[in-house]
Amino acid sequence: MAPLVEMRNISIAFGGVQAVDDVSIDLYPGEVVGLLGHNGAGKSTLIKILSGAYRADSGEIWIDGKKATINSPRDARAHNIETIHQTLALADNLPAPANLFLGRELRTMFGFLDDSRMEAETTKIMARLNPNFKKIAEPVSALSGGQRQSVAIARAVYFNARILIMDEPTAALGVHETKMVADLIMELKAQGLGIFLISHDTREMMELCDRVSVMKNGQLIGTERVEDVTEDEILSMIILGKKAPEAV
Amino acid sequence: MSTPKSASSAALSGAKPRKPRLMDALEIDTRLLGMIGAFILVALVFNVLTDGRFLTPRNIFNLTIQTVSVAIMATGMVFVIVTRHIDLSVGALLATCSAVMAMMQTAWLPQYLGLPLGHPMIPWLAIGAGIITGALIGAFQGWLTGYLLIPAFIVTLGGLLVWRNTAWYLTNGQTIGPLDQTFQMFGGINGTMGEFWSWVIGIAATLAALTALWAKRRDKLRHDFPVKPLWAEATLGAIIAGAILGFIAILNSYEVPAARLRRDFEARGEVMPEGYTAAYGLPISVLLLIVVAIVMTVIARKTRLGRYIFAAGGNPQAAELSGINTRLLTVKVFAIMGALCAISAVVASARLTNHSNDIGTLDELRVIAAAVIGGTALAGGLGTIYGAILGALIMQSLQSGMAMVGVDAPLQNIVVGSVLVLAVLIDIIYRRRTGKG
Incomplete structure (x- = not known):
């Protein structure tokens, strides 16, 4: 079976800094791959190349065994790649439905925005993701961190993503909401989505991911199946930037 | 049928306690x-x-x-x-x-x-x-x-x-x-609609505004969204209609000076009838x-x-x-x-x-x-x-x-x-x- 996504030999530099240096990772359907590393290790940059926010200096992206060209967020969406950015990327002055459908608005037969249908669809998906969500008509600036997170997640889930990128989805959440996100990841995985997950929480990653890739200073240190390594071994990869010696 | 919906609407907007209720109902x-x-x-x-x-x-x-x-x-x-x-x-x-x-x-x-x-x-x-x-x-x-x-x-x-x-x-x-x-x-002032057409436009605008209000309400009901109570909708409609028609009435009560009317008639080679008046009405620029x-x-x-x-x-x-x-x-x-x-x-x-x-x-x-x-x-x-x-x-x-x-x-x-x-x-x-x- 061909991997859902293969990023091959990706490099990108900003000014003199080599943010991502010849990194290759892949992702299979129904799999969660975690990206670990310190701040500035290049995880978010790597993933932004896949979501179309940055363009790689060199390297290739293959999707379903075919070479893909992703030059913009629009291209990424055309490949059913959805991203939940660390910053959530919400327009704070607009309500949830406008944010959920931003760039992909539903329109009436006359070409005008169909706000009622977008509101109804938003109500439907929010009822599934976050039953406590009530403030449909208010600007998202009036929402709590968890509710804003649900809007960002709803945006990724609504459009039948096949590849989901989640950049620190639980960083700003409380215990209860973190649990909800974890359950959702498991549910989407069971539906056959491939998920790239970025987090600092190594323990959480060991629970949620099938494989983890560790980065340091823009380079890939290694990719391991979670059942083959201990949390301490992963930590030493993150901190020391080298693989644990085989068969200690 | 409108009672439970308006009740839920009030419950939702109850989150902002300082707003008076009337304003809530009108959603202004x-x-x-x-x-x-x-x-x-x-x-x-x-x-x-x-x-x-x-x-x-x-x-x-x-x-x-x-x-x-x-x-x-x-x-x-x-x-x-x-x-x-x-x-x-x-x-x-x-x-x-x-x-x-x-x-x-x-x-x-x-x-x-x-x-x-x-x-x-x-x-x-x-x-x-x-x-x-x-x-x-x-x-x-x-x-x-x-x-x-x-x-x-x-x-x-x-x-x-x-x-x-x-x-x-x-x-x-x-x-x-x-x-x-x-x-x-x-x-x-060089281009106004006159009394008759000003009223026509005013009435057409009023009907269009009321239709839009009605269509919006129907659309909301179709999606089971909370709607304003009917009396609030009617009040809003009345305020809009009153504002449009009142504005037209004011503009229509500004009359063209008699001397100017007489000049217009003379320019067309006619004589102004006794007691003839005309109002400026809605200026084209305002339209x-x-x-x-x-x-x-x-x-x-x-x-x-x-x-x-x-x-x-x-x-x-x-x-x-x-x-x-x-x-x-x-x-x-x-x-x-x-x-x-x-x-x-x-x-x-x-x-x-x-x-x-x-x-x-x-x-x-x-x-x-x-x-x-x-x-x-x-x-x-x-x-x-x-x-x-x-x-x-x-x-x-x-x-x-x-x-x-x-x-x-x-x-x-x-x-x-x-x-x-x-x-x-x-x-x-x-x-x-x-x-x-």
Whole structure:
């Protein structure tokens, strides 16, 4: 079976800094791959190349065994790649439905925005993701961190993503909401989505991911199946930037 | 059937305890109410100070036609400011568009196309050329801002000098006139609808507004959204109908002076019948403003373009990550601004019956002030079309009210400047209190 996504030999530099240096990772359907590393290790940059926010200096992206060209967020969406950015990327002055459908608005037969249908669809998906969500008509600036997170997640889930990128989805959440996100990841995985997950929480990653890739200073240190390594071994990869010696 | 829905609506809005219940039911923006209140206050104060001369049909008529030019541009300035830009060149751009249109009418079309002066196509070709000029110059400034990333403040500050003096070159600094008779109809008192057609338009507008209100309610019911109680809907409808028809009634009670009517009859070789009267009614320029306001409001609320303008203003990175081409969006926003400058140029030059070199001078400040007084936030993402028009109306009321009272010209400007700063302060306090923006 061909991997859902293969990023091959990706490099990108900003000014003199080599943010991502010849990194290759892949992702299979129904799999969660975690990206670990310190701040500035290049995880978010790597993933932004896949979501179309940055363009790689060199390297290739293959999707379903075919070479893909992703030059913009629009291209990424055309490949059913959805991203939940660390910053959530919400327009704070607009309500949830406008944010959920931003760039992909539903329109009436006359070409005008169909706000009622977008509101109804938003109500439907929010009822599934976050039953406590009530403030449909208010600007998202009036929402709590968890509710804003649900809007960002709803945006990724609504459009039948096949590849989901989640950049620190639980960083700003409380215990209860973190649990909800974890359950959702498991549910989407069971539906056959491939998920790239970025987090600092190594323990959480060991629970949620099938494989983890560790980065340091823009380079890939290694990719391991979670059942083959201990949390301490992963930590030493993150901190020391080298693989644990085989068969200690 | 409406009871449980209105109950849930009340429960939802119960989250904001300080708002009175009546306002909740009507779902009227308290900000809008505040502005209307400020406008009424200004009008009443001046009415007292002028012994009732401020609120006469004649003065209201004059006030509306004086407001149109700035108000039309202010609607475009809302989009510009919402996307976190500014346009300091609108007054100068108005002058260039006005110069192009004046030269088309009086020189270029007659000389190069051989159309005789007074040919029926002349005004329309001139207006078309003016709007294309405005849109192209606007798009160019938008390209400099959006693609070359020069701050709009600098681009349009330069534009202020460039277009003001381009207008000068086009006309050799001369006053160009008189303009075409049909063209002059867009200027205000030279073109009004008369009593009958004013009522027709007023009634049609009322029916359209009520239909829109009804359609919105039906749409909400279809999706099982909470709707306002029927009495609130009816009250809102009555207020809208009353406002439109009342406005028409006021304009229709401003009568054309008998001497002028007699001259019109004599010009047609007829004798004026005894006791004949006629009212000015709705000025064509005001009708033009209303059409512009409706179109701009529909763009803002019902089209992707409008949605992207507000999204990009609220969070430019989010807009880009959503696949919105924010650079092209900037070009479009400035092109709309330019086209509106041209429409304002039609109104302003037609009102003067000629193109003069200083037309539109300092309009950039009036337009920005109108948009800002109307609640457009310079931080971006927030603003309404009706607010900007109300802002223009409040500014013009202050200015002409003070002129009627006999306030010294320098003091007038001191007051207008202070009001601008005060209005923004009140807005900041309001937003902080309500947590909006």
